Amino acid sequence: VPIDLEYPLLRHLVIKQLFNTPDGSREIVDDPKECNRITLREPEVRARDDKVEILAKVRAELGIGFFGSCVDLFNWQGGVTFLGRPVSLPGAKSIQLEPQKSWLIAEDGSRIFSGRLWDAGNAKLMAFFGSFVLDLAPQLQTLGGLLHDVLPHRDAEQLQAIVDSLSLSDIRVDKESVKLFVNFEIEPVATQDTPEQPVAELSPEELQQLEAQWQMMDALLVGAVKHYAAATELQELRSKLLEILIDSRYRLRDVLTEPPSRNNDAVRSWFIDSWHSLSPVVRSIAQQHQGQEYLLWFSAVTAGDALYALNQLGATVDLEISTDGLRRLARMINAGKVDELLQYSEDVDPELQELLREDIDTAAPDEPDSSAFWLHFSLFSRAYAAAPGESINQWLPEKDTLKSYLPKVASLLEKTADKTLQQHQLARSHREIYEKLVLATAWQESCWRQFVVVDKRIAPLRSTSGDIGLMQVNERVWRGFYDLQKLRWDINYNSRAGAEILLDYMVKYAVKRGEHSQPGGISNLARASYSAYNGGPGQVARYRSAKVAAAHKKIDRLFWDKYQQVDAGKAMNVAACLGEELDGPSA
Incomplete structure (x- = not known):
């Protein structure tokens, strides 16, 4: 198991252990009889070849005793360098910097290896920095306790042998950190070589x-x-x-x-x-x-x-x-x-909501937005879309109401996209793509349905994996970020949640990773955003990847077909997928 001890950490530990004084300095020589005082301060830690280098500022006062008093010979300021080799101490639970070499550094940068100051301070300097010990026994003990808990099918003697084998090894100095490994010995669990038996079905418990x-x-x-x-x-x-x-x-x-x-x-x-x-x-x-x-x-x-x-x-x-x-x-x-x-808990978590909001808000647009005006994509007039008192909650898209139902859903989606863009930043050249993306995603995910009939009752449209409603926002993925009850029963809330997620994916992943620079151009932003919406942020480039499961290729292909129809002004073709099958999720 690797451990990286980065140099900022080592510096903090050196200060805490060796420079733990109110002003952060440390006297390594304080000899009133000899009238010598050497003080170190402001240590820095870094790598030098295969050793750890500690540099510190030095202030020295050297003198001689004269009839019970000190007469200063000279004061000196400069620096010091200590080289130590990190080694494991007996028991292999802690490491120490084994002294290798040290020198003083004059103000002109020259190295000093001799003289009275050198003689007065070198041995103390080597002993001082060589006394630094990093004890990792508490961390190894904690790890040992965890191994007890996650390897339950071993007896006490076997578990104790594993814990006793925990040790530090293979210490080496790299540019960014001191690297070491935690080793432990573990024997495989004995298995009986018997024919595999059918596994009984799991009980409700x-x-x-x-x-x-x-x-x-x-x-x-x-x-x-x-x-x-x-x-x-x-x-x-x-x-x-x-x-x-x-x-x-x-x-x-x-x-x-x-x-x-x-x-x-x-x-x-x-x-x-x-x-x-x-x-x-x-x-x-x-x-x-x-x-x-x-x-x-x-x-x-x-x-x-x-x-x-x-x-x-x-x-x-x-x-x-x-x-x-x-x-x-x-x-x-x-x-x-x-x-x-x-x-x-399935309750809304304000901390998670804040993480998501700031994630969207701090993803700046990729081009300056000098004007609040842009040509707005819409299938219907703004006046119709914003008409008061119109709600399609618990509407079912039945054949005799499709001509009324679909325009209302389209208007809801457009209005939702519009409001989301007002609340968050997006480059002007990408806004129309985003609006069409919202319509096409709802088509792909639900055929513009929030509700279906289940056992003669109206129920939220739900997939087997827990996707809910118009935008098929997954309850397990977005637990804590959104109100699950509202996702199920409020088509307006569901559409806003899906639109917000799509915007986050477009700005943070599709745009920032330059998907519009790939073959296919700016429309790739819609395709990449949907791939992430369907598969997670790590799947933003799935739509153009050759190494993708056939099922995912089909999903991305079907979305692209729907997006192109929306782009061509044919979003009402969504009616075709409502056909005879009104009871479940779309294929």
Whole structure:
């Protein structure tokens, strides 16, 4: 399991351990009898070849004793360089900088290796910086506790052997960090070589347990994203956390459409991969925090890396993400809020909503918008679209009402796109594409339906994977971001949610990644935005990729056909997909 000790972290730790004085300086020589004083301050840490280099500013006062008093000979200011080789101490739970070399640096940059100042300070300097020790035993102990929780099918002796084998190894100095690895030994679980037996169908109780497990996993991912987002003001990192969460939700949506199994392999891999994806972002955020607080973050990162490594070893490891394991991960994030971090709720979460809103708002348009006016795409007049008192909630698109129903839905979608554009920025040249994208997406997703008849009752249009209503906004993906009841029963709310998501994907992914520069031109923005809408942010280029499943190719092809019809002014062709089949989602 890799650990990266970035140099900003090492600097914080050096200051905390060696320069822990009110003014941040440290006297390494203070000898009243010899009348010598040498003070270090403002250390910096970086790599030099295969060693760690610590530089610090030096102030020296050298003198001689004369009848009980000191007579100053000279004062000196300059710098010092210390080179140390990081080594593992006995027990392999901590590392130390083994002194290799040091020198003084004069104000003109020249190196000093001799003289009275050198003689007075060199040995103390080497001992001072050589005393720096980074103890990672608490982090290894925390990791050992997690291994107890996620390897439940081993006896106490086997588990203790795994924990005892935890050690640091393979330490090396790179340009950006000191890299080391946490090693541990794990034996595969013995398996009996017997013919495979048919697996009995899961009981209702087992299905309920599996549901509770993935819900707790999803809740913990949400809690982690909110916790780390609150710890940084850098929008780039906050946006990346949001992207990881939403992408993980799309993966969860797909995993939950697979037949459930007792070992829950697909859900386990989804959670571990998602947790592992957080690691680089958490490292970047952690660098903004100092000293031991940073190391507290390290436990969660290292735990994620360890789970990922174990999962790669396959079924012989018999890895299980238990409730105890999830609680331990939650404690690594915030020991005081374990229950809150694991609480699954369908309520709207203001923190998630804020992350999404700021993500859209801070994605600036790719060209200046010098005018509020643009040529507005519309199938109908603005006056008709904005007519008061008109609601199509709980309308069903039956054959004898299509001529009234479809224009109202079209107007609703246009009005929704218009309002979304008023609230958020989008380059003027892309606005018409966006408006057509909203219409075509609703056509592709629902045939412009919010409701259908189920068992002689009006019910929200729902797919097997949990997509809801006019824009087929997935309940599992967007839990916490939007009000699920309103997504189901309010066509206006559903259309606004879908339009907002589409705008986020267009601005943040399609435009920023230059999809309009690919063959096909500016219309690619619609195609890329829909690919992301259907498959998650990571699928923004799916529409033009050769390595795509046939089912996804078909989805993107059908959307492109509908978009072209909307672009040609033929959005009312949506009536064709309503034909005889009015009871379920469109193909």
